[in-house]
Amino acid sequence: MGVRRTSFADMPCAIARTLEVVGEWWSLLIVRDAFLGVTRFDDWQRRLGIARNVLAARLDRLVEEGVFERRRYQDNPPRHEYLLTDKGRDLAPVLQALRSWGDHYAPTPDGPTTVLVHDACGHAARPVPHCSACGERLGRDVHVEAGPGAVDPAFVGAGRPADR
Amino acid sequence: MGVRRTSFADMPCAIARTLEVVGEWWSLLIVRDAFLGVTRFDDWQRRLGIARNVLAARLDRLVEEGVFERRRYQDNPPRHEYLLTDKGRDLAPVLQALRSWGDHYAPTPDGPTTVLVHDACGHAARPVPHCSACGERLGRDVHVEAGPGAVDPAFVGAGRPADR
Numbered sequence: 001m002g003v004r005r006t007s008f009a010d011m012p013c014a015i016a017r018t019l020e021v022v023g024e025w026w027s028l029l030i031v032r033d034a035f036l037g038v039t040r041f042d043d044w045q046r047r048l049g050i051a052r053n054v055l056a057a058r059l060d061r062l063v064e065e066g067v068f069e070r071r072r073y074q075d076n077p078p079r080h081e082y083l084l085t086d087k088g089r090d091l092a093p094v095l096q097a098l099r100s101w102g103d104h105y106a107p108t109p110d111g112p113t114t115v116l117v118h119d120a121c122g123h124a125a126r127p128v129p130h131c132s133a134c135g136e137r138l139g140r141d142v143h144v145e146a147g148p149g150a151v152d153p154a155f156v157g158a159g160r161p162a163d164r
Numbered sequence: 165m166g167v168r169r170t171s172f173a174d175m176p177c178a179i180a181r182t183l184e185v186v187g188e189w190w191s192l193l194i195v196r197d198a199f200l201g202v203t204r205f206d207d208w209q210r211r212l213g214i215a216r217n218v219l220a221a222r223l224d225r226l227v228e229e230g231v232f233e234r235r236r237y238q239d240n241p242p243r244h245e246y247l248l249t250d251k252g253r254d255l256a257p258v259l260q261a262l263r264s265w266g267d268h269y270a271p272t273p274d275g276p277t278t279v280l281v282h283d284a285c286g287h288a289a290r291p292v293p294h295c296s297a298c299g300e301r302l303g304r305d306v307h308v309e310a311g312p313g314a315v316d317p318a319f320v321g322a323g324r325p326a327d328r
Binding site: 014028048097098099101102112113116127142143149159 | 192193214218253254258260261263265268269275276277279282284289291300301304310311312
């Protein structure tokens with residue numbers, strides 16, 4: 001809020017461009033709460049304890065980016081609710097990855113406060129990444145290479161991490 | 165830098181606690197570059213175009229949190245490099261989820277600048293989440309429930325999102 005910071009929007013990197021949309025402090029917690037059913041300004045404000053001007057700015061930006069759709073649900077006085085779009089719902093894997101890491105490395109004292117349930121099997125689930133090409137489980141046996149849009153393939157890096 | 169902001173560390177939520185560690189502007193791009201092989205201050209500084217004091221603060225914090233290990237590689241003058249720990253390398257799924265979303269919703273004009281390659285099969289891969297319980301692919305057929313550590317199960321939310 002009011003603090004100028006470098007934009008990631010023009011960086012030729014999908015991670016940077018995603019962070020440009022959802023990487024501001026609070027934004028992913030706002031999206032998290034939307035997955036839990038929150039749609040109204042006052043509910044976010046109460047749950048997050050966030051300053052109203054910051055919340056308004058974050059919601060405006062997420063609407064502008066197409067993560068939320070703003071819908072009027074009352075005319076007099078005018079009141080709006082905020083619904084996740086498909087683009088917003090597709091952030092679920094980002095939240096799940098953050099949750100999995102936090103459950104392991106920054107656990108809450110009494111265990112997870114929320115669990116993800118897979119409707120099809122009815123069990124608590126962690127997302128386990130599999131390879132889209134061969135279908136096998138993806139572990140640490142992956143590396144990153146320059147893609148077709150690489151401006152300078154050398155940008156990809158100083159080679160493979162020395163400590164792999 | 166110098167801007168006070170709410171800490172997420174005490175929130176009873178694994179997502180918030182993860183963002184407390186890696187959610188500051190720049191932190192995940194620093195970790196991204198580490199996966200690409202960057203280990204030295206000047207290389208990050210040049211690649212990211214980040215202010216030196218901000219980079220120093222972010223690296224200090226990531227070392228303090230155990231995401232990086234600081235190692236002296238030269239004595240005179242003293243020089244250090246920063247290596248991802250296991251805790252840091254386990255952020256790979258977070259970066260992969262951000263990359264997948266960005267490839268779809270915030271693509272670079274000429275295609276992805278980097279691709280993830282699965283060493284075992286040799287193909288470019290997207291991580292596809294599968295259920296840890298039943299092994300099937302996880303789609304949108306998931307929901308979140310209160311876990312054992314929930315302070316107030318009602319905190320989980322206003323029920324299931326209305327627009328699922």
